[in-house]
Amino acid sequence: MLFHDARIYQIVFLSLFLGVGIATRDWSLQPLMIGTLFATCCSVQWFASVYLTATPPLQSLPSALITALGLSVLLRADHVSTLVLAGAFAMLSKVWLRVQGKHIFNPGNFGIVAALTLTQDAWVSPGQWGEEGWYVLLFLGAGGLVLGRVGRWDTSAAFLAAYASLEAIRNVWLGWTWDVWAHRLMSGSLLMFALFMITDPRTIPNARMGRLIWAAAIALLTFFLRNVWFISTAPFWALFALAPLTILIDRLFPSERFTWEERSLAADDKEAITDALLPAA
Amino acid sequence: MKIFRTLLLSCFIFLASCFFVTKAWAFCGFYVAKADSKLYNQASQVAIARNGNQTVLTMANDYQGEVKDFAIVVPVPVVLKEDQVEVSDSQVIERLDAFSAPRLVEYFDPDPCAQLWRSEDFLAAPQAASAERAAPRQSNSALGVTVESQFSVGEYDIVILSARESGGLETWLTQNGYRIPQGARQLLQPYIRQRLKFFVAKVNLEEYETSGYQSLRPIKITYESPRFMLPIRLGMVNAQAAQDLIVYILSPQGQAEVTNYRTVKVPSDAEIPLYVKDEFSDFYKAMFDTAYNREGKNVAFVEYAWDMAGCDPCSAEPLSADELHKAGAFWVTPETPQNVFITRMHVRYTRDRFPEDLVFQQTNNRASFQGRYVLRHAFTGEPTCAAGEAYQRSLPRVFEQQAQTLARLTGWSIQDIREKLPQVQSRFMPWWQRVFQALWHQS
Numbered sequence: 001m002l003f004h005d006a007r008i009y010q011i012v013f014l015s016l017f018l019g020v021g022i023a024t025r026d027w028s029l030q031p032l033m034i035g036t037l038f039a040t041c042c043s044v045q046w047f048a049s050v051y052l053t054a055t056p057p058l059q060s061l062p063s064a065l066i067t068a069l070g071l072s073v074l075l076r077a078d079h080v081s082t083l084v085l086a087g088a089f090a091m092l093s094k095v096w097l098r099v100q101g102k103h104i105f106n107p108g109n110f111g112i113v114a115a116l117t118l119t120q121d122a123w124v125s126p127g128q129w130g131e132e133g134w135y136v137l138l139f140l141g142a143g144g145l146v147l148g149r150v151g152r153w154d155t156s157a158a159f160l161a162a163y164a165s166l167e168a169i170r171n172v173w174l175g176w177t178w179d180v181w182a183h184r185l186m187s188g189s190l191l192m193f194a195l196f197m198i199t200d201p202r203t204i205p206n207a208r209m210g211r212l213i214w215a216a217a218i219a220l221l222t223f224f225l226r227n228v229w230f231i232s233t234a235p236f237w238a239l240f241a242l243a244p245l246t247i248l249i250d251r252l253f254p255s256e257r258f259t260w261e262e263r264s265l266a267a268d269d270k271e272a273i274t275d276a277l278l279p280a281a
Numbered sequence: 282m283k284i285f286r287t288l289l290l291s292c293f294i295f296l297a298s299c300f301f302v303t304k305a306w307a308f309c310g311f312y313v314a315k316a317d318s319k320l321y322n323q324a325s326q327v328a329i330a331r332n333g334n335q336t337v338l339t340m341a342n343d344y345q346g347e348v349k350d351f352a353i354v355v356p357v358p359v360v361l362k363e364d365q366v367e368v369s370d371s372q373v374i375e376r377l378d379a380f381s382a383p384r385l386v387e388y389f390d391p392d393p394c395a396q397l398w399r400s401e402d403f404l405a406a407p408q409a410a411s412a413e414r415a416a417p418r419q420s421n422s423a424l425g426v427t428v429e430s431q432f433s434v435g436e437y438d439i440v441i442l443s444a445r446e447s448g449g450l451e452t453w454l455t456q457n458g459y460r461i462p463q464g465a466r467q468l469l470q471p472y473i474r475q476r477l478k479f480f481v482a483k484v485n486l487e488e489y490e491t492s493g494y495q496s497l498r499p500i501k502i503t504y505e506s507p508r509f510m511l512p513i514r515l516g517m518v519n520a521q522a523a524q525d526l527i528v529y530i531l532s533p534q535g536q537a538e539v540t541n542y543r544t545v546k547v548p549s550d551a552e553i554p555l556y557v558k559d560e561f562s563d564f565y566k567a568m569f570d571t572a573y574n575r576e577g578k579n580v581a582f583v584e585y586a587w588d589m590a591g592c593d594p595c596s597a598e599p600l601s602a603d604e605l606h607k608a609g610a611f612w613v614t615p616e617t618p619q620n621v622f623i624t625r626m627h628v629r630y631t632r633d634r635f636p637e638d639l640v641f642q643q644t645n646n647r648a649s650f651q652g653r654y655v656l657r658h659a660f661t662g663e664p665t666c667a668a669g670e671a672y673q674r675s676l677p678r679v680f681e682q683q684a685q686t687l688a689r690l691t692g693w694s695i696q697d698i699r700e701k702l703p704q705v706q707s708r709f710m711p712w713w714q715r716v717f718q719a720l721w722h723q724s
Contacts, residue, residue, distance in 0.1 A: 025543070028646070028648060076644070076646065077645075078535070078645055078646060078647055078648070120645060121535075121645040121647075122645065123642075123644035123645055123646060125538060125540075125544070125644070126540045126541070126642075127538065127539050127540045127541055127542055127543050127544060128543065129543070130542070130543035130577070130579070130580065131542075131579075132577060173474060174470070174471040174474045174475065175447075175467065175470040175471050175474065176471050176636075177636065179633075179636040180636045180637050182636075183541070183636045183637050184541070184637065187541070229507060230507040230508050230509070230510075230640075232540035232541075232640060232642050
């Protein structure tokens with residue numbers, strides 16, 4: 001039963017990435033920072049469950065862990081207080097920024113943007129994974145598995161296809177060799193974003209057509225921000241800026257709201273788990 | 282910790298003189314020599330001071346060759362006017378280099394039986410210079426090429442060009458007597474289409490001769506652009522082997538990093554055998570090679586990251602406000618407190634592993650880092666107490682650990698290293714340890 005919850009897969013894979021990152025990459029991660037994120041996300045989620053949404057706290061715990069793991073992998077800061085802010089904003093955004101019961105922003109993404117804009121000491125390192133082939137395989141494999149469980153692989157595919165096409169057009173127009181294109185796409189950070197952050201079934205459009213349009217729009221904005229405004233953390237800003245578009249797209253393309261795993265869950269559990277299912281990063 | 286105490290810090294180096302024997306100006310442009318002089322680009326240094334989008338970029342001129350043959354083409358993000366280009370002092374780069382160079386630190390073990398005492402001493406910090414010559418001439422024409430501005434600064438004649446297509450630019454350069462390296466034409470196109478301009482510099486021989494300078498000075502350009510990158514692709518046109526680039530990034534914020542390649546710290550804080558003191562440059566070179574290969578040859582190494590208000594230990598005196606200003610840190614004034622964070626990055630790049638130009642970002646990471654290697658002088662006096670005996674007994678193990686560390690960092694043969702280790706003869710050493718030690722030195 002446990003492994004019918006896609007969040008468990010998310011937790012396993014994000015933990016794996018965090019472990020791989022710490023062990024093999026030169027990340028300046030401190031246990032205190034990771035601990036802070038976990039403590040903040042879990043306690044804020046607990047508080048929100050008990051006092052704000054009146055849902056069983058344990059049901060939401062996995063999503064708090066996912067957000068904490070996602071933020072640990074992606075966000076860096078000089079001070080503990082910045083991470084407390086990021087974690088708290090991430091979790092509270094789910095509760096406070098909702099339209100028709102659906103939260104607007106991906107919590108991890110919201111936490112990152114909050115830390116980047118509200119504090120002076122946070123940063124994201126887009127080059128932290130490098131571009132070795134085995135990471136690509138690992139990300140694709142793990143992402144595929146998790147997306148398969150959640151049923152939102154189309155978003156990743158649409159985003160990657162649109163972004164790769166735009167970069168390919170740019171590459172041809174500029175006259176670069178194809179290894180430049182490959183290098184831009186093989187970035188571990190980009191793949192992680194595509195597979196784990198824009199696939200959050202609770203915040204993305206419900207209809208497949210809506211998701212395809214939405215993902216392509218994020219790809220387009222990412223491409224623009226990266227190549228015209230030269231923003232290296234473009235994907236996070238693009239997702240943040242276009243997340244509210246989901247509300248409009250859901251109106252244009254009405255469809256069943258995401259109800260994860262009709263196959264294996266009792267009807268009573270559905271809403272609660274769906275509500276908590278929010279891959280952070 | 283009580284076993285030994287820091288007595289003496291010291292430091293220094295630099296690798297430049299020995300490490301980068303053949304420096305050249307390669308990173309962002311290519312040479313367009315008129316003569317068939319042998320030009321090769323092996324290493325270059327550039328300092329980038331950046332606050333927001335305002336950028337001051339200083340290119341150290343390490344051109345090796347006849348001054349009259351010197352000419353270079355560098356893509357720049359905006360059209361530069363005369364007041365945006367200056368000739369800088371080569372000492373500025375040397376100072377940045379000396380301040381941020383990987384350092385050797387010496388500690389002296391005290392007599393474990395005596396009272397602790399302490400003193401300090403500093404070794405000299407040999408510095409490498411850059412420099413050399415260059416020269417060509419120039420002319421004019423169209424072909425879709427616009428001469429955006431044209432002026433002389435110091436010993437350089439400078440033309441800023443924009444072009445509509447690479448063929449026209451190539452023709453312009455050729456017509457004006459510049460020899461374009463094979464394969465440069467295809468590489469010019471992406472830069473033209475990205476709307477970059479071309480900074481073409483050559484030496485005004487008359488100025489150069491009357492200036493009395495022995496070498497070409499660095500060129501400093503000031504501009505405002507959201508692009509924070511170095512176009513290394515062009516520099517690979519006329520380079521056969523891997524090239525080394527040292528980038529000093531000065532920021533009011535914190536550490537800088539590369540966003541499209543991994544940024545990795547060089548191995549540091551390793552305790553290595555004493556004899557390395559005499560061959561530090563060989564050590565560093567081998568260690569860098571090993572790290573470079575281990576990391577897959579496609580990373581940028583951080584060799585130093587520190588707030589420039591201080592250092593510990595210092596391999597050179599911190600730069601004064603005036604020197605920082607000269608190095609491009611335009612936000613520093615004598616009245617304001619010094620707020621400059623330096624990141625020294627060392628990138629060794631080849632065409633196959635670095636398809637894209639380097640893109641940087643500044644972060645708010647103010648954590649300090651330095652490439653620092655520790656020499657520990659053992660106390661050689663006769664032990665007069667139990668602690669002293671224990672200390673002497675521990676020495677072979679300590680030396681062996683240092684040897685292992687050195688072998689791991691450099692890939693050098695452990696046997697060769699052991700042969701150079703100091704001998705510890707002590708009446709307190711157990712017989713088996715003496716046998717073991719003898720075996721090492723025989724093998």
